[in-house]
Amino acid sequence: xxxIENLHKTYRAADGREVQALxxxxxEIAGGEVFGIIGRSGAGKSTLIRTLxxxxxxxSGRVLIDGEDITRLDREALYALRRRIGMIFxxxxxxxxxxxxxxxxxxxxxxxHGNAVERAARVAELLELVGLAEHGHKYPxxxxxxxxxxxxxxxxxxxxxxxxxxxxxxxALDPETTQSILRLLLDINRQLGxxxxxxxxxxxxxxxxxxxxxxxxxxxxxxxxKVADVFLHPQHAVTRSMxxxxxxxxxxxxxxxxxxxxxxxxxxxxxxxxxxxVTYQPILSRIMAGARVQVTILQGEVSSxxxxxxxxxxxxxxxxxxxxxxxFAELDRHRIHHEVLQ
Amino acid sequence: MDLSVIDWSDIWQATWETLVMTGVSLLFTVxxxxxxxxxxxxxxxxxxxxxxxxxxxxxxxxxVLRSVPFLILLIVMIPVTVILIGTSxxxxxxxxxxxxxTAPFFARLVENVLREVDRxxxxxxxxxxxxxxxxxxxxxxxxxxxxxxxxxxxxxxxxMSYAAMSGVIGGGxxxxxxxxxxxxxxxxxxxxxxxxxxxxxxxxxxxxxxRLVLYFTRK
Numbered sequence: 001x002x003x004i005e006n007l008h009k010t011y012r013a014a015d016g017r018e019v020q021a022l023x024x025x026x027x028e029i030a031g032g033e034v035f036g037i038i039g040r041s042g043a044g045k046s047t048l049i050r051t052l053x054x055x056x057x058x059x060s061g062r063v064l065i066d067g068e069d070i071t072r073l074d075r076e077a078l079y080a081l082r083r084r085i086g087m088i089f090x091x092x093x094x095x096x097x098x099x100x101x102x103x104x105x106x107x108x109x110x111x112x113h114g115n116a117v118e119r120a121a122r123v124a125e126l127l128e129l130v131g132l133a134e135h136g137h138k139y140p141x142x143x144x145x146x147x148x149x150x151x152x153x154x155x156x157x158x159x160x161x162x163x164x165x166x167x168x169x170x171x172a173l174d175p176e177t178t179q180s181i182l183r184l185l186l187d188i189n190r191q192l193g194x195x196x197x198x199x200x201x202x203x204x205x206x207x208x209x210x211x212x213x214x215x216x217x218x219x220x221x222x223x224x225x226k227v228a229d230v231f232l233h234p235q236h237a238v239t240r241s242m243x244x245x246x247x248x249x250x251x252x253x254x255x256x257x258x259x260x261x262x263x264x265x266x267x268x269x270x271x272x273x274x275x276x277x278v279t280y281q282p283i284l285s286r287i288m289a290g291a292r293v294q295v296t297i298l299q300g301e302v303s304s305x306x307x308x309x310x311x312x313x314x315x316x317x318x319x320x321x322x323x324x325x326x327x328f329a330e331l332d333r334h335r336i337h338h339e340v341l342q
Numbered sequence: 343m344d345l346s347v348i349d350w351s352d353i354w355q356a357t358w359e360t361l362v363m364t365g366v367s368l369l370f371t372v373x374x375x376x377x378x379x380x381x382x383x384x385x386x387x388x389x390x391x392x393x394x395x396x397x398x399x400x401x402x403x404x405x406v407l408r409s410v411p412f413l414i415l416l417i418v419m420i421p422v423t424v425i426l427i428g429t430s431x432x433x434x435x436x437x438x439x440x441x442x443x444t445a446p447f448f449a450r451l452v453e454n455v456l457r458e459v460d461r462x463x464x465x466x467x468x469x470x471x472x473x474x475x476x477x478x479x480x481x482x483x484x485x486x487x488x489x490x491x492x493x494x495x496x497x498x499x500x501x502m503s504y505a506a507m508s509g510v511i512g513g514g515x516x517x518x519x520x521x522x523x524x525x526x527x528x529x530x531x532x533x534x535x536x537x538x539x540x541x542x543x544x545x546x547x548x549x550x551x552x553r554l555v556l557y558f559t560r561k
Binding site: 053055078079080081082083085087089091093094095096097098106107109110111139140141155159165 | 463466467468469471472473476477480481485487558560561
């Protein structure tokens with residue numbers, strides 16, 4: 001659905017220097033998927049998502065949406081394109097002078113979409129969808145952050161877009177509200193088949209709703225792929241440190257020597273990673289029952305990435321080299337990824 | 343102080359004239375200043391319709407007009423006023439210099455008020471594919487309404503004091519009365535009464551403006 005080719009963006013800073021915000025960006029996003037872009041602040045993720053509706057014009061490169069290079073659109077075509085793309089924002093950006101219902105109606109009214117009766121019906125439908133049916137007459141200032149973002153979502157969906165851009169949509173919300181907004185986005189993605197592109201600095205957001213992720217650092221994409229792969233086997237240092245922030249296990253296992261005082265370790269330090277149904281099967285117990293190996297679980301996490309269960313365990317194995325090798329062979333047979341850390 | 347020397351019908355006549363001068367000039371000031379202020383805002387750097395050259399020219403003209411002291415402007419404007427409305431005296435004669443003196447001031451206030459509108463809100467409208475003119479009139483101005491009312495209030499009060507000043511060139515109203523009777527004929531009572539009336543009028547305008555701002559504030 002979206003293809004970004006060789007995208008570059010340079011700014012001229014206030015002091016006249018050229019600042020490279022984005023470089024060599026190549027990205028492909030499929031219809032119906034939830035695609036996350038994660039990076040630290042200043043990494044260029046905000047600039048990147050804003051090139052998708054040309055709020056930010058790239059210096060060079062192409063942005064193709066449904067095969068059409070949007071950087072070549074004339075003004076009228078750009079208006080039409082933007083009407084097919086919804087966008088929500090970190091600070092909601094609602095119109096304070098309009099009620100909730102008027103805010104949702106605004107993109108319809110201002111783009112000459114239907115008569116008053118049709119629009120009112122659409123607004124009611126959207127209020128229902130985001131769970132704010134009783135709040136249509138209120139002003140944004142009377143709502144909580146989570147409710148404001150729900151209005152933002154309803155407004156973004158008013159013109160029935162096929163693509164929704166989320167610019168740090170949950171960064172101003174508390175963790176509980178973040179979860180409820182993410183659930184709403186996921187529902188919308190499934191019910192309406194909407195493609196969602198989101199940017200965030202929180203791994204938790206990526207882990208909860210994204211199918212694929214790109215990690216951006218210094219204006220370049222340093223790693224991308226399925227969330228489970230990137231999350232469980234981070235390759236790039238930036239990814240590792242970002243995974244570490246969301247997860248104590250990863251933080252500890254990044255540097256086992258530091259975390260466990262290596263001289264106290266007698267055996268082999270191994271990290272197991274597994275995904276899917278195997279998470280809920282007693283495989284480890286079976287393997288260990290037949291092996292002449294002592295196992296100590298030092299740390300571990302069993303959770304899920306989007307809907308896929310996964311486990312990650314840090315084990316100390318004590319036993320003969322032969323016995324341990326046999327355990328590894330069994331793990332391989334069950335497709336449990338293992339990595340010897342020490 | 344002997345209030346019996348005061349001719350009250352003169353006072354009420356002059357109060358009415360002051361109100362008319364202020365009201366009519368305010369109307370024209372807003373009619374000229376609001377579009378000018380909007381134009382200043384949208385053509386400025388990194389704004390909706392960035393037009394460097396136009397902004398620089400408009401900004402320069404506004405600054406020039408604002409740097410002329412009002413008393414000087416009153417005198418300089420006399421021939422222009424005569425051409426425009428046939429006389430430079432009385433209530434009518436005061437209105438053109440009042441408008442020329444305050445419209446640039448009001449335009450700057452409007453520009454500043456519009457700058458206070460959250461950029462993100464405007465950007466959200468752009469992301470929706472809404473035309474710029476529609477964004478200005480349907481989102482920008484309604485969002486700025488309380489600030490615009492406050493700007494009109496400040497301008498109305500400035501106009502009232504300028505209107506009193508126009509008494510110097512025979513402009514009519516309370517200022518004219520204060521100068522002719524209070525100053526030139528040494529009737530202190532008239533001076534005191536006109537000042538008291540001006541104070542009351544200013545207080546009232548400010549109060550009404552504040553109430554309106556409050557009424558339209560949704561934050």
